[in-house]
Amino acid sequence: KAGVTQTPRYLIKTRGQQVTLSCSPISGHRSVSWYQQTPGQGLQFLFEYFSETQRNKGNFPGRFSGRQFSNSRSEMNVSTLELGDSALYLCASSLKNGAVSYEQYFGPGTRLTVT
Amino acid sequence: AQSVTQLDSQVPVFEEAPVELRCNYSSSVSVYLFWYVQYPNQGLQLLLKYLSGSTLVKGINGFEAEFNKSQTSFHLRKPSVHISDTAEYFCAVGKANSGGSNYKLTFGKGTLLTVNP
Numbered sequence A: 001k002a003g004v005t006q007t008p009r010y011l012i013k014t015r016g017q018q019v020t021l022s023c024s025p026i027s028g029h030r031s032v033s034w035y036q037q038t039p040g041q042g043l044q045f046l047f048e049y050f051s052e053t054q055r056n057k058g059n060f061p062g063r064f065s066g067r068q069f070s071n072s073r074s075e076m077n078v079s080t081l082e083l084g085d086s087a088l089y090l091c092a093s094s095l096k097n098g099a100v101s102y103e104q105y106f107g108p109g110t111r112l113t114v115t
Numbered sequence B: 001a002q003s004v005t006q007l008d009s010q011v012p013v014f015e016e017a018p019v020e021l022r023c024n025y026s027s028s029v030s031v032y033l034f035w036y037v038q039y040p041n042q043g044l045q046l047l048l049k050y051l052s053g054s055t056l057v058k059g060i061n062g063f064e065a066e067f068n069k070s071q072t073s074f075h076l077r078k079p080s081v082h083i084s085d086t087a088e089y090f091c092a093v094g095k096a097n098s099g100g101s102n103y104k105l106t107f108g109k110g111t112l113l114t115v116n117p
Helices: none
Strands: A005-007 A010-013 A019-024 A033-038 A042-050 A055-056 A063-070 A075-079 A089-092 A109-115 B003-006 B010-015 B019-021 B023-026 B032-036 B044-050 B057-060 B064-066 B073-078 B087-096 B103-105 B110-117
Touching: A005 A089, A010 A019, A019 A089, A019 A109, A019 B064, A033 A075, A042 A063, A042 A075, A042 B103, A055 B103, A075 A089, B003 B103, B019 B110, B023 B032, B023 B057, B023 B087, B032 B064, B032 B073, B044 B064, B044 B073, B044 B087, B073 B087
Parallel strands: A010 A109, B010 B110
Antiparallel strands: A005 A019, A019 A075, A033 A042, A033 A089, A042 A055, A063 A075, A089 A109, B003 B023, B019 B073, B023 B073, B032 B044, B032 B087, B057 B064, B064 B073, B087 B103, B087 B110
């Protein structure tokens, strides 16, 4: 079974621009969560989507948004990029098919550099 | 809100030596506990998990962890490490609401394990 895939793997943007990152979960997984990883703050939860609905949200400004499609693929968008948005963005999927599934499986991440 | 403390940011050890990576959490309710490993330029890989049952859990690559409810700890151990175990290790705590519609993983800051020859 293919794992979680994220595209692109690397991205360089300039301040003020916006960016869209994509995540395809493991086949059959309906829950997708996003995390930001930086050396200073570690891994921080951004949001979780299940059945095209945002179920949970972390403490990030409104510039960070996401969505999930009917095939469970998810995108996250960051508008008006700031230097501090440079990070590894990780996507994780879990089964969550009627019952809670506690295990999350991570993709390789998208390395975003803002200059 | 739960928090996760990984007591050591870096742990250097020699090859074939035993290692313990420490993790403590704070939560007054039932939680689910995980250890993940991250190799350079990669995502996180699940090493092992504690959901319920036996407090000693075994994972991949020879790692094991013990859940201690009274000490709110979930320390990771390996009796003999290899050079290839050099990576960053993250402890995580998962908590769900009663309906299961809201579930969140909280991660520790990570422990960099460096195995030297």
